[in-house]
Amino acid sequence: MRIAFFIALMALTLTACASAPSRITDACAIFEQRDGLFNNWARDAKKAEREFGVPVPILMATIYVESGFKANARPPRTKLLGFIPWTRPSSAYxxxxxxxxxxxxxxxxxxxWSASRSDFTDAVHFVGWYHNQSHVKNGIQLNDSYNLYLAYYSGQAGYERGQFSSGTRQxxxxxxxxxxxxxxxxxxCGY
Structure with a gap:
């Protein structure tokens, strides 16, 4: 009994630390790669869609652009004197x-309270929550992927000001x- 519990715990730990899916430009492939005993990204994304009204493709596209589906993604460090790794420009994670x-x-x-930014289930729920907040606060339609992303990247107050860099628009x-x-x-593929 203890051995089975230990094996299940190790499998859960290893799947949580898994690398990013290898084919991130194909939603069907992403879900196929992450459909297992302890992971079911399709189920988690669909659950977030039902709760917040944001379509799964928009949830997934936001994560694609933000992190490329890397669990531990962070912005690159700035350089001190052009070559010494220094601080990060934000706490994004x-x-x-x-x-x-x-x-x-x-x-x-x-x-x-136990949600983790490096857990897909929590991250996709967060994206749905944030986009829904943008819908409530900024009046953005839940199927308007372009404006939802502008508000996601710029923040809801930044979106309201309407001043976006060309990089943000891209x-x-x-x-x-x-x-x-x-x-x-x-x-x-019928997901």
């Missing part, structure tokens, strides 16, 4: 690249394009 303060607000609002276009691609793929 995990699949959703959530900032410390925003993650704390999410945990308070949802009561998910990232929003990338997210919207990937959401459209994911939508077609998911329709094809």
């Amino acid at each position: 995990g699949y959703a690249q959530a900032l410390d303060g925003t993650w704390l607000s999410y945990k308070k609002d949802t009561g998910r 990232a929003a276009q990338k997210s919207a394009g990937m959401a459209a691609k994911y939508e077609a793929q998911l329709r094809r």
Whole structure:
């Protein structure tokens, strides 16, 4: 009995530390790669969609642009004197690249105190929650992937000001394009 528990615990630990899916431009392949005993990304994304009303392709496209589905993603460090690794430009971390303060607000609002930014289930739930907040606060339609991403990247107050860099607009276009691609793929494979 103890051995079975230990093996299950080790398997759970190893799957939590798994590397990013290898085919991240194909939503069906992502879900196939992460559909196992302890992981079911398709189920988790669908659950977030039902709770917050944000379509799965938009949730997945946001994570694609933010982290490339890397659990421990962080912004690159700045360089001191051009070559010494220094501080990071923000506290963004995990699949959703959530900032410390925003993650704390999410945990308070949802009561998910043990949520982890490096856990896909929690990250996709966070993205759904944040996009839903943008819908409530900024009036963005839940199927408007471009504007949801602008608000995600710039923050809801930044979105309201409407001043976006060309890089932010390009990232929003990338997210919207990937959401459209994911939508077609998911329709094809029946997820």
